[in-house]
Amino acid sequence: MRENRLKELWAEGHPALGGWLGIPSSTSAEMMAHAGFDWLCVDMQHGAIEYQVAVTMLQAISTTDTVPIVRVPWNEPGIIMKMLDAGAYGVIIPMVNSRAEAEAAVAACRYAPDGIRSYGPARAVLYAGPDYFSRANETVLCIPMIETREALANVDEIVGTPGVDVAFIGPSDLSVSLGLPPSTDQDAAEFVSAITSVEAACKRHGVVAGVFAGNATVAGKRIEQGFRLLEVADDGRTMVTGAAAALAQLREPA
């Protein structure tokens, strides 16, 4: 079975730098897959992407060695299993707030006896190899998101759930839940301590800490804090930022 390169990167002590895809197109996905990221996440929650296009995006990513990750819209077994069947090597699951929710997320990601995943990995076998069934449970990543006050309160129970590979912070939702404006980084003490406390919980439980950084500067800071799965840039924002900069150069000459 094709190895999960993210696990190899972590074993070598490296952070895994990722891109985020919200544009529903296999064309932009393939371009981003050639841009040098270690992994790409097809975002089916806040991205404008539904299953049918997501599959073509996973195919586009599979033309390279970039590791394909999917964020599902919600913690539901149907869509988690569909995306794993489609070849995702990890699933990011929003709004996991309790041990029970974490266990449900894990169960959807694992074949029996570790979970309840239904068998039928039609595309995953093509991507991963014929021994997919026997090695899938140890290869695909289950990545619950920690992004609410409630999740912070339960962080050890969530992160310590057997089968959780990564805990991934959604900083905007975390901000909102804490009564702050949505942001990928801010100085508010409660926000700062939340970030560090999740990372510390991950360390306690031998789980990788991940985070949506939003840009390279924040990503660099988070790497120093111990995070090892980092969203660095998304497709749409990167495009629009670059476009606006080009226009500004012409419209406001120095």
Next chain:
Amino acid sequence: MRENRLKELWAEGHPALGGWLGIPSSTSAEMMAHAGFDWLCVDMQHGAIEYQVAVTMLQAISTTDTVPIVRVPWNEPGIIMKMLDAGAYGVIIPMVNSRAEAEAAVAACRYAPDGIRSYGPARAVLYAGPDYFSRANETVLCIPMIETREALANVDEIVGTPGVDVAFIGPSDLSVSLGLPPSTDQDAAEFVSAITSVEAACKRHGVVAGVFAGNATVAGKRIEQGFRLLEVADDGRTMVTGAAAALAQLREPA
């Protein structure tokens, strides 16, 4: 009928700064439509875009005041007319090399007696208004591309064809035709003189000079040379360039 803002910009002496769309998605198109461009071109020639998606991209652009332009795959009446019916306010037509080809391009863009455009502007009427038929010929732009050695030789005949509104240089194809490597700008004398000779021909014939600049720096230079329709940034390259820069910041710290 909704005015063509590009004509207004030119009447006020301003260049029209545009974006280029090669990603087949109404989501990326709408993002770019909010980025501040005067116009956007849905590129059906080298972009990965066919009619059905192109229509949704034109709809997305129409949620803003950005002027919708389309580059068709080839100088063929069927697709030119389809895109005008879909609400394009201008059509860029590749590889127009002679007076006859320029006349064919114009004919496809104009209702009788100025051309042979077939009547049925289903979406164009929604976008432009109920008086579309009576004012379309004077509103939509016919934009042949000058991008071969042969076109350079016939530039006055092409640019002087009644109904041509803009002559648009494709610098990469022009380079290739001149025996140079493809590039949006280069120092080779033949390339430089080609650029200026097309602009001069436009001036002689009272036609707007346009060009695919590729970036803001070249666009600024072309504006100084007299060009008034300028591609400044495309969707995919802008995205990938920004993504690569973010990764480089993390991977090669100073």
Next chain:
Amino acid sequence: MRENRLKELWAEGHPALGGWLGIPSSTSAEMMAHAGFDWLCVDMQHGAIEYQVAVTMLQAISTTDTVPIVRVPWNEPGIIMKMLDAGAYGVIIPMVNSRAEAEAAVAACRYAPDGIRSYGPARAVLYAGPDYFSRANETVLCIPMIETREALANVDEIVGTPGVDVAFIGPSDLSVSLGLPPSTDQDAAEFVSAITSVEAACKRHGVVAGVFAGNATVAGKRIEQGFRLLEVADDGRTMVTGAAAALAQLREPA
């Protein structure tokens, strides 16, 4: 932030007349958006519409001032949040039968502290404006449907749930639940009293009463009964009815 015109209409004492979209196409959606409705509902429950097409329909509606509403397939947070992120200014939620279900519907529509909506309004920000986060909770409409005997029994608890803006009657389902044949209007006493009792409950709780009228005649009657959010015509039925009338004129001349 762009105002919700439905709230303005109600503040001015006007009913809001709407169209219903079941055809999965941004083309028909854009045509209907130009037909003069105050609002249009993209019906993802009984319409033949899934997320990816729904987004293009919302874009098409956004080329006009028509207010975009979505009916989701079921009372599930994942899809409710996705459609709000896509720019819906209101979400109609089927089969809300209890206080708990109404609270779940509201929670999915509101950012903390009023709910659990996850942050990432990618398209909504483009449609509504950069201050979307701070004003979304007060702008987007949460519209549970009252359409079962059980919901009738719990109508005050449902309608009185904080955050419910409109209670929307599904008359066909209501009929079926009452043991009657499905219909948008009928004389059966139980049906008639159900309609008036929901409207009365809305009045008690300061909530707008809405209903699927099916045609203009029933809509007129419902307006007189106090309803202020009215479905008047859908895309497919209107089309087929008109087509059949045209054929009848030719096949059965008087």
Next chain:
Amino acid sequence: MRENRLKELWAEGHPALGGWLGIPSSTSAEMMAHAGFDWLCVDMQHGAIEYQVAVTMLQAISTTDTVPIVRVPWNEPGIIMKMLDAGAYGVIIPMVNSRAEAEAAVAACRYAPDGIRSYGPARAVLYAGPDYFSRANETVLCIPMIETREALANVDEIVGTPGVDVAFIGPSDLSVSLGLPPSTDQDAAEFVSAITSVEAACKRHGVVAGVFAGNATVAGKRIEQGFRLLEVADDGRTMVTGAAAALAQLREPA
């Protein structure tokens, strides 16, 4: 092979009443296929429809006995052959202005020795039956459009071209070509005589006269004039007209 019911209708002396599809959706196509038309035309010229959706529309029509017709964007063999392979039982070809253009249209519709149609009727065999090859030339209709002044001048040469089954008038384009505003019917003498002269030419050559009527009233008139293939109603206009009428009933009560 499945018979072409239009030929049967004509043999029985009946006009064939048709609907026109411009909305790119198999859902609206299937609804219209159940509305009672003798035939439906998937309009790839002025409708917002490209090949991939057109195929699903032909499938939707094939769930009924309604005869599937396609209008191609232009008189080009590639697309004519693709639509016949997809199961169209007739192809309407725009802007046929001369004998040579009519012969090219016919050639694209017929297998050798009558034409140059390439063999590969993948879907047509499913729709029509295993003997498709041997009977296709006599079954599928070649329908050039007469819609310009030039075509009027050449009407006998066009209509008399062997293999032409129907001559179909595009009244809006014909109007424009004659210097009149686009309309499906008008009193201008030149328009009126054009209509009758085409019908007369058809009669002379034993060819069916067809026309885009736009509504039932004009269709009735054209039937009296001798036309036998009549567009009676299209999808979008019928829908919007009905919707506007419903709104008018509520907004402007008598």
Next chain:
Amino acid sequence: MRENRLKELWAEGHPALGGWLGIPSSTSAEMMAHAGFDWLCVDMQHGAIEYQVAVTMLQAISTTDTVPIVRVPWNEPGIIMKMLDAGAYGVIIPMVNSRAEAEAAVAACRYAPDGIRSYGPARAVLYAGPDYFSRANETVLCIPMIETREALANVDEIVGTPGVDVAFIGPSDLSVSLGLPPSTDQDAAEFVSAITSVEAACKRHGVVAGVFAGNATVAGKRIEQGFRLLEVADDGRTMVTGAAAALAQLREPA
């Protein structure tokens, strides 16, 4: 209302032989619909198929008399109802492990008073006929899957749930749940007895026994065991197996 031919086959004592569709295309669906199966299942669980394409596949199947069945991704009322509205004559529901889950599955398939299905059978009425509402409950099949150890333990409660028409074994998932490698058939005693025990339970409760056979040989064996709803071949595996055989003939000549 159009009869459900599967019920007729069973009444006549015949097994119903089916095909399985995992390729998201109305083209392959229509080809398979002409291949001679009694029924086809659009697999939205392990197939690469989401709602929007599934509808076009159901339309394609409806060009023939093949009975359209859908497997939904999970036991959720929203998607079950959507697929019935789209004209499915039966719904296969994965992982039904208890009486409560079976009752929920049935409820989603039935109008009141037998269930909670919401009314709006837009496409189903076109496919089935105008009396759909009054006869749907007795016509469409509710088909829970028995595919876990837990379901085996509860088989009588599940199979005996009023409204269950067929119990369908998923042999691969059943194998995995029993600690065996996934397979459609194997000799392990626990597997063999599971198959026969489910069939026996069906017989006790007057319910049809169904199974995913995977190939004709296993299907023949299952028919002898008493099964009457049999998956015989799927689209992708059949295609790839045939392709590999063709290549083997050329690459390894005897």
Next chain:
Amino acid sequence: MRENRLKELWAEGHPALGGWLGIPSSTSAEMMAHAGFDWLCVDMQHGAIEYQVAVTMLQAISTTDTVPIVRVPWNEPGIIMKMLDAGAYGVIIPMVNSRAEAEAAVAACRYAPDGIRSYGPARAVLYAGPDYFSRANETVLCIPMIETREALANVDEIVGTPGVDVAFIGPSDLSVSLGLPPSTDQDAAEFVSAITSVEAACKRHGVVAGVFAGNATVAGKRIEQGFRLLEVADDGRTMVTGAAAALAQLREPA
């Protein structure tokens, strides 16, 4: 630049065995790409495939080493160039009947000075590598089809056109043109001699002979005749043949 493995196979004296794709789906394309073919052809002529889906199929093929080939609908520069930009490593062009048509086909496939191909290989660069421009002319295959009596008469002129890499026989069209029923193989003398004469012409001009074989038996025979580019199996027929065989096993037991 990524090498064209077909050229390598031929250099090593091997025939190149290919599959044919007519189902418009990246899912079936990816399955076939894993089935062991040397190349796959996305058939945009008789397959039910248009540009937008074709691109996703090319991406799916690119997840493997299978060489991506495209058959375009017609000998038109717009679509030939679009498919090369999309990463096709060869283009099969139907109905090339003369030297002029062969030259036009070649010109569309080659950058200046060898042709008129327009520069903009957006996806091709991702697939092939950054030096695509400098090596494309020698890498991508121009493959005109010989499939009419006229082409047979001009075979030396066509095959000898500089830039033609392969001459590909369409045996069904060739049969029809010769007055025979369409078939991939038959005993009629004129058919047999046509096959051998094309192969002989290829040999004379140092061009590879290719053919649509239809099955492995005919492919084996053609290999013995000297053909080196062989279609062996298509997606739909292989699927349906296998499905019918499975059904026959159950319905007609020996």
